[in-house]
Amino acid sequence: MENHVTEIYGSNVFNFATMRARLPKVTYKSLKKTIDEGLALDESVAEVVASAMKDWALEKGATHFTHWFQPMTGITAEKHDSFIAPTEDGKVIMEFTGKDLVKGEPDASSFPSGGLRATFEARGYTAWDCTSPAFVKGSTLYIPTAFWSYTGEVLDKKTPLLRSMEALNKQALRILKLFGNPATRVTTTVGPEQEYFLVDRELWSKRKDLIFTGRTLFGAKPPKGQELEDHYFGNIKERVSDYMKDLDTELWKLGIAAKTKHNEVAPAQHELAPIFSTSNIATDHNQLTMEIMQKVAIKHNLTCLLHEKPFAGVNGSGKHNNWAMSTNEGQNLLEPGSTPHENTQFLIFLCAVIKAVDDYQDLLRLSVASAGNDHRLGANEAPPAIVSVFLGDQLTDILLQMENGKAKEKNYSSIFETGVACLPNLPKDATDRNRTSPFAFTGNKFEFRMVGSSASISGCNFVLNTIVAEILQQYADRLEAASDLPAEIAALISDTVKNHKRIIFNGNNYSEEWVEEAERRGLSNLKSTVECIPTFISDKNVAVFVKHNVLSKSEIESRYEILLENYIKTINIEALTMLSMAKTEILPAAFKYSKELSDTINSVKTTGMPVEVSAQSTVLKELSSVLSSFTSNIASLKKALNKASDDSANILSQAEAYSKSVISAMEGLRTDADKLEAIIPKDIYPFPTYAELLFNI
Ligand code: ADP
Ligand code: MG
Incomplete structure (x- = not known):
């Protein structure tokens, strides 16, 4: 097992050991110096590295490469290009040049930019960050890169860190x-x-x-x-x-x-x-x-x-x-x-x-x-x-x-x-x-x-x-x-x-x-x-x-916008999800149980026997009272949400509206729903409870 771990560790990484084994000595030395000392990359080095990297990746089963980057979404982004290049005889060869390694030009128009660029300025650039090693995942060679816009403004999380x-x-x-x-x-x-x-x-x-x-x-x-x-x-x-x-x-x-x-x-x-x-x-x-x-x-x-x-x-x-x-x-x-x-x-x-x-x-x-x-x-x-x-x-x-x-x-x-x-x-x-x-x-x-x-x-x-x-x-x-x-x-x-x-x-x-x-x-x-x-x-x-x-100042301003936008969108999705669950899942379950209770009370009564229905009535009363508060809280959340989403003239005040009135309406609705969960039978309640989610594994 010990051997197994030492064998698999880093096996999918184009790390120093692989570079040393596969690159000509001078290229390896030059690249290592670039990485260790934070120097500029020599273009001729990139060509040699790309070729060695491609051969290594092909042996690992890779058919594609991607410039892997970190836009302002907080998650990573990748667009896969295959290595294929057609030949005259209708076949292909696998090709990967120094330029492919060093620079990419993905369409940047659909990433958050906080107003840094207009949608028609679609072009973006990615550039190889040789200080973080490339790796193979699935059938793709991943190349860590930095990402910026056509106008040269930074649109990612890696560049400011570097x-x-x-x-x-x-x-x-x-x-x-x-x-x-x-x-x-x-x-x-x-x-x-x-x-x-x-x-x-x-x-x-x-x-x-x-x-x-x-x-x-x-x-x-x-x-x-x-x-x-x-x-x-x-x-x-x-x-x-x-x-x-x-x-x-x-x-x-x-x-x-x-x-x-x-x-x-x-x-x-x-x-x-x-x-x-x-x-x-x-x-x-x-x-x-x-x-x-x-x-x-x-x-x-x-x-x-x-x-x-x-x-x-x-x-x-x-x-x-x-x-x-x-x-x-x-x-x-x-x-x-x-x-x-x-x-x-x-x-x-x-x-x-x-x-x-x-x-x-x-x-x-x-x-x-x-x-x-x-x-x-x-x-x-x-x-x-x-x-x-x-x-x-x-x-x-x-x-x-x-x-x-x-x-x-x-x-x-x-x-x-x-x-x-x-x-x-x-x-x-x-x-x-x-x-x-x-x-x-x-x-x-x-x-x-x-x-x-x-x-x-x-x-x-x-x-x-x-x-x-x-x-x-x-x-x-x-x-x-x-x-x-x-x-x-x-x-x-x-x-x-x-x-x-x-x-x-x-x-x-x-x-x-x-x-x-x-x-x-x-x-x-x-x-x-x-x-x-x-x-x-x-x-x-x-x-x-x-x-x-x-x-730069404009990069900060764009990030300021992105943070606010992201906040607003997050709370908006949460509020919409709540409304949908409340209306299409919790309400019908509550109605169903309320009907069951009423039916029970009625059928007990129709027997004509002198039997108490106070237990059923008490539950029904409690259910009805929470239900009425729940439906009015649905209306309040809808209202708060509409008001906040209309308030788009100033993004900061819009975010404030979400953080204050929308969140507090969400809390109100949740309180009632959680009360309903405690009343409604498990087989009628529409989704798994905390007890199931937290203690099931
Ligand atoms: P803890 O007792 O908090 O678990 P550990 O010694 O286990 O502390 O370390 C927690 C984390 O801190 C680990 O990820 C470890 O690698 C990291 N760490 C230790 N030394 C350094 C260092 N010099 N710089 C950055 N991180 C470090
Ligand atoms: Mg710790």
Whole structure:
């Protein structure tokens, strides 16, 4: 088995091992240098690589190739071209040129562009991103690419991420140079932990809400939820374990280093974590992971739900974005080492992150905002909508000492004695973990925990990279000008702590007291997506993206529009789905049961016997009363929806109308439907309940 895994791992990837084996030495060296050092690609190299890539892909059974890209839909896009080229004798040869590899021209007119281009300007371009390896999936060679419009504006999620990595590299190297560090490149690294739900596909197929919106819009609380805490890390049931095994195999073939799998807190919820890689590859791999999770589920007659809140009343799903920076020599810049108080290089990078998070709380919050995530953030199961940093006692103590001078060495670690002879005594970590913090330092990386489970991690990472690059630039400007570098470093750390310690919070982020405390500290608390979106176009935030060449002003404006449009469309689909289920499924079931009850009462009465019908009458009365409220709530939702969809003159105010009146009408309708579910017999209720969906596997 061990051998089997090592054999299949990366077998469908045109990785360095394959390149080394198949490319002429000079070509391999040149391409590797391009990738490692972020240089421009030599055209002659592309021709040779294309030919080797094609031969390799044909051996893997590929007949087509595609430029695989990440438009603003949040999912990936692909258009497959076959390798065939006709010959004069009526046959074909398989052809793939350097130009085919490097550049594509897909029609861009039907992708979200936020008004960046008119529909008649249909042309778009894709360009090979050689830093993320090509792979074969099915019978197609996939080439990771960036995507932009005819007019040169970026229309995808990869380009800003790559640009932000460049920006961070540039500024981080300036800092490292001051410390005499010989590194020539700094890369951001990411390991995204992915949560998901699995439900039986037959049951799933009976629920329009799951099919159209990815979440349940109705559903009464089942008798059992997650209160016994018996699912988290619980033993994995056979059907799920078979699924996970298949999933791992498919991911490994694609060189995705799936490492950890376990049951999560909510029933039917699970998690997969890969070993980290560069932000760019991690983003591509996370997109693939989400896609393959869904595909493999179908084979097992399951459906994988990636929505942030598929079920009310139990935990939703997120993605923990573990993030760090490392040099080409393999040094993790967020590694504190054994004497962090003396490790000034580490402290500078740590301070830069703290200041970046404080200065750009709103952008980080925006980077995780979506209609789905609105159900999670602040719902006492996920970090609140308030951004803060967890550092732990040791680092907090060091920084607070440095605010007023030098930090002294202190022993924070100790030994945990098990008291059992055959168990080893273990060194205790200097700090406990904090599960409630949205942005936690976890040993040698930061874990950004607000990200939604269905989101592309490009957004949070390009924001994170850009804002840290900005602070590193401010630091480098100051330190490069200093005559006494050590003194200036000490002053810089002290200033940072003084001005930004308000963002550090090591307590319970789920508590009500923290919300009040955060307000006293002046931290921002942007509760919903629609409240966040306008921060994108504030002067301060536009400036930071433009300055670091990550997004232009018009690209930001287009993304602002796309975010609002996407929000409006999502809520609109949810409301329409609710209305359809309410009218064509729940109402008829309720009428049917009400008729059954009336018939029973009548037939009992016609027997002429002195028998009580009060039980039936009580149920009928309750049913009728909920029904009348339910029908009036259908009307209210319709009204709110019509009003919001007519309000299209200003897209922001339209989104506000959806977020306020449409959502509140949806909640009203759901409350009544869930009451009906509790009254109407199981065999009449039109779709599977929470109890069935969550406990069936
Ligand atoms: P946890 O205890 O939170 O599960 P792990 O050590 O298992 O922490 O790591 C969680 C994720 O963080 C994994 O995907 C792991 O690869 C990733 N990770 C570890 N080190 C780094 C790093 N330097 N940069 C980015 N991600 C990292
Ligand atoms: Mg974690």
